[in-house]
Each structure stands twice: as C-alpha cells, then as structure tokens.
Amino acid sequence: MLTRLFIFSVLMVLGAVDASNALAIDYNQLHLKSLVTNDTKLDHGNENLVTIAMIYQPGCKWCKKQGKALAKIQHQCAQYANIALIGADGKTQTLRRELRHFDKNLPAFEANKKFLLKIQGVEAYPTTVVFDKKGKLIAKKRGYIAPKKLAQVMALITEQRCDSVL
Helix, strand or coil: CCCHHHHHHHHHHHCCEECCCCCCCEHHHCCCEECCCCCCCCCCCCCCCEEEEEEECCCCHHHHHHHHHHHHHHHHHCCCEEEEEEECCCCHHHHHHHHHHCCCCCCEEECCHHHHHHCCCCCCCCEEEEECCCCEEEEEEECCCCHHHHHHHHHHHCCCCCCCCC
C-alpha cells in the first residue's frame, strides 16, 4: 500500500498537485472509450500496477515530446507500471489521427466529461496523472515533464525496479 511518504515523494519529484485526499476518483471504474479500438471498457493494462497517463490535445508539440519519453518507459518498464494516453479537447477522429505521433503500443483513450470533472479539469497540455494500484488518483502535474524527472518518478513508483529508463 502506498504510504503518505511515498505519495509525498512522487509529488516532490513532479512538483505536482496532491490529489490523494481531494479527489476520490477510481480510475478502474471509469469507462473511457478506447481511441485504438471501439471498445468502451477501460483496459489500461494490469490492474495491480500503478498507472501513469498523459492527457494530450491535438497539435500539442510538448505532448509529442513527452509521448516519446513515455514510449521508452512503456518498452522498458511495462511489467512494473501501466502507461496510457488520454486525448482531450478534440473530436474522436482528430484525437485518433493525433495518435500517429505516439508509439502504437501505448494504449489511448478519450477523456469524457466525467473523467475531466473528477480530475478537476486540465489547465495545460500535456497533463500527467498518476494513479495508485487501486486506481486512486494520487498526483496531477500540468505541463511537460523532463525525461530525468519521469525517470525519477518511475524509480519511485516501481520501487527502484525501473530506475534507468531514460
């Protein structure tokens, strides 16, 4: 179980907003529509792992840049954490088209109003959200995250099993 110290460590590395008390969102209960298939069941990977999701919008150059770092993490650390993309602020077709800029192995979903309300909206793109193993939102960071910081977060959330990814 994640301790308050662990959550604090993740927040300090990211410079993120503490979402652990304010947002009682269960990622596993959300029904986000897949942008890759027409499935409406959220299948983001192994439900026993921490999940990092990047919320992107069409035309966001920083999203594309961060997406490259997330793809490296996905390839090297898939057994330790779920990595996903969540598209927002665009029509489904546009969000799907934007996926050409990201690794095809990254699962991608479309944000819905319920999801956006639960995470208290998105102020800037990319926005990265971290969910614990139970699907509870523990951190939210707006803006681009440098690869070195992403690597630090991965080391923390995977208990040092994935610490040299970038």
